[in-house]
Amino acid sequence: MGLVSDLATGLLHPNWSNLFLVAFIFLLHKEIQFYCKKVKVPVVGVPFPGYIGSWFGAVWFVRYGHDVIRAAYESGRYTVFQVAMLERMLVVVTTKELMEEICYADPADLSFYQNIDTDFQVQYTMSREVHTHTWHIHYIHDQLTKKLNKSLDVMKDEMVNACALFLGSKKGATVKVNVTETFLDILTRLSNRYFVGKPLCRNLEYIHTAKEYAKDVAICGIIIRVWPNWLKPFAARLCSSIPKNQKVAMKYLAPIIEQRRDKMELLGKKWQDRPDDYLQWIMDGAVENFGNCSDTRDIMLRLMFLNFAGNHTSSETFCMVLYQLVNRPEYIKSLREEAVAMIEKYGYTALAFSMMSKLDSFIRECTRFVSLGPIIITRTAKIPYTLGNGISLPVGTQICMPHHSVHNNPNIPLYTDPNFDGFRFHNVRETMLKENPENKQAHRTELWTATSTQQLFFGNGRHPCPGRFFASTQSKMILTYLLTNYEMTTDSESKYEPHTWQTMYIPNVFANINFTRLTDTEPGVTEEIAFDLS
Numbered sequence: 038m039g040l041v042s043d044l045a046t047g048l049l050h051p052n053w054s055n056l057f058l059v060a061f062i063f064l065l066h067k068e069i070q071f072y073c074k075k076v077k078v079p080v081v082g083v084p085f086p087g088y089i090g091s092w093f094g095a096v097w098f099v100r101y102g103h104d105v106i107r108a109a110y111e112s113g114r115y116t117v118f119q120v121a122m123l124e125r126m127l128v129v130v131t132t133k134e135l136m137e138e139i140c141y142a143d144p145a146d147l148s149f150y151q152n153i154d155t156d157f158q159v160q161y162t163m164s165r166e167v168h169t170h171t172w173h174i175h176y177i178h179d180q181l182t183k184k185l186n187k188s189l190d191v192m193k194d195e196m197v198n199a200c201a202l203f204l205g206s207k208k209g210a211t212v213k214v215n216v217t218e219t220f221l222d223i224l225t226r227l228s229n230r231y232f233v234g235k236p237l238c239r240n241l242e243y244i245h246t247a248k249e250y251a252k253d254v255a256i257c258g259i260i261i262r263v264w265p266n267w268l269k270p271f272a273a274r275l276c277s278s279i280p281k282n283q284k285v286a287m288k289y290l291a292p293i294i295e296q297r298r299d300k301m302e303l304l305g306k307k308w309q310d311r312p313d314d315y316l317q318w319i320m321d322g323a324v325e326n327f328g329n330c331s332d333t334r335d336i337m338l339r340l341m342f343l344n345f346a347g348n349h350t351s352s353e354t355f356c357m358v359l360y361q362l363v364n365r366p367e368y369i370k371s372l373r374e375e376a377v378a379m380i381e382k383y384g385y386t387a388l389a390f391s392m393m394s395k396l397d398s399f400i401r402e403c404t405r406f407v408s409l410g411p412i413i414i415t416r417t418a419k420i421p422y423t424l425g426n427g428i429s430l431p432v433g434t435q436i437c438m439p440h441h442s443v444h445n446n447p448n449i450p451l452y453t454d455p456n457f458d459g460f461r462f463h464n465v466r467e468t469m470l471k472e473n474p475e476n477k478q479a480h481r482t483e484l485w486t487a488t489s490t491q492q493l494f495f496g497n498g499r500h501p502c503p504g505r506f507f508a509s510t511q512s513k514m515i516l517t518y519l520l521t522n523y524e525m526t527t528d529s530e531s532k533y534e535p536h537t538w539q540t541m542y543i544p545n546v547f548a549n550i551n552f553t554r555l556t557d558t559e560p561g562v563t564e565e566i567a568f569d570l571s
């Protein structure tokens with residue numbers, strides 16, 4: 038008990054001796070962890086074997102993780118290898134067969150949710166309940182995706198407003214913007230127009246919270262997970278930003294949830310003009326599944342979970358594409374012509390965006406060429422698990438696939454020449470159509486939202502991203518709008534290379550792009566944005 042309270046004191050009131058004790062326990066815990074979960078496959082990227090070598094390797098991996106994984110994959114020497122990270126070993130498989138096996142493994146054996154729990158420590162960050170009973174995810178497939186076409190007018194309205202506000206509304210005027218900040222704002226607003234509607238999607242404090250939530254969960258996950266289980270409740274107390282965000286979210290969402298609940302109780306199914314947004318779908322879902330939606334906090338947490346899953350992934354992907362676009366201006370003319378032609382033919386509809394083959398190809402190529410990190414589809418072994426090639430994984434082993442290396446493997450026919458080719462996937466479709474113009478399947482071949490063992494960007498197997506159709510339509514819609522209403526050019530002082538950190542690539546957060554408005558603003562928008570942030 039004395040030791041526990043010493044450690045608690047060490048965490049909450051740091052002084053040198055307490056910090057030393059905490060660091061000692063931490064290292065001891067790591068030592069035990071490293072050796073308890075030994076997987077008998079080669080460790081790459083370490084100067085020498087054993088615990089100390091792994092620590093050197095782990096420090097190296099922080100900066101050069103991508104190169105370590107790529108070199109091991111390209112050497113062709115390993116079907117399975119492992120790398121040392123600061124707080125764990127990570128097993129990587131390289132063959133198609135093993136990737137298939139992991140993608141489709143029984144979740145009771147190799148678990149996606151256990152892995153989310155390990156990485157984000159959900160019990161201390163997002164709530165155990167939201168993570169254990171994931172019924173809210175059904176409404177992404179069932180409503181968000183299915184209603185995409187119907188709701189495009191709403192998305193367009195929000196986009197036009199947000200672009201005028203952030204990128205300039207005056208014809209001929211040039212605005213230099215920080216790309217990651219601006220597009221995180223724009224995309225969070227757009228998504229929240231679908232999640233909770235207007236006016237909350239334009240409320241500065243709410244949007245700030247929705248943006249920060251994912252970042253805070255990720256950071257707190259790292260802070261908490263490095264400690265032994267019995268110390269985690271104390272470590273979680275260092276993460277005050279999450280309860281603070283949840284309190285702000287509650288401040289705005291609770292009155293809306295309560296108001297809607299009253300109406301649901303009063304009118305039931307007769308409530309004709311009920312809102313058509315994600316908040317309402319999960320409130321209706323709670324009634325359908327459990328007979329009521331009386332747990333306001335639970336509804337709020339499920340909505341914030343969606344913000345966690347969708348905002349940063351979408352905006353980072355979007356920024357990555359935008360950086361490629363302004364650095365490869367030779368693509369702009371073709372993409373603009375295609376956008377104009379499709380909008381003229383089909384209007385701002387899901388059909389128009391699905392027919393923008395060049396744009397889809399360009400986006401997919403950016404995500405292939407740059408990507409958001411060297412690995413994807415990480416699973417945690419819940420039981421001692423033996424892979425198809427006989428390698429045993431002890432409980433708790435984290436195993437994943439080298440997504441960026443696969444997407445750049447010249448032995449895969451689609452990637453024979455891995456250099457950037459924005460119309461790589463468009464050309465595949467064109468070739469199919471040349472062979473048979475009636476081939477309707479050609480339009481659906483090798484799309485960005487496809488999932489397979491050679492297209493892993495949105496996952497594959499049992500847990501492909503359910504928000505990918507939403508993300509794809511949203512990205513294409515904004516890109517189309519930018520291409521047809523703005524000239525986009527690089528900023529001479531900006532660098533566009535991503536930041537790399539362990540297994541993450543983050544689009545450069547300091548880079549700017551110049552946006553020059555080419556067209557007159559849509560009627561009414563200027564007046565509306567004058568009041569937008571009030």
Ligand code: HEM
Pocket residue numbers: 149171174177343346347348350351352354413414415493494495496497499500501502503504505507508
């Ligand atoms: C370009 C943007 C996005 C990217 C790159 C992305 C990527 C991914 C990936 C790779 C996975 C699967 C992970 C795995 O199998 O290990 C995933 C899962 C998930 N994504 Fe996305 N995502 C994006 C946008 C969104 C959006 C907009 C939403 C919500 C509207 C969303 C909701 C989810 C959810 C709920 C899961 C978990 C699925 C499950 O529990 O089976 N994502 N995402």
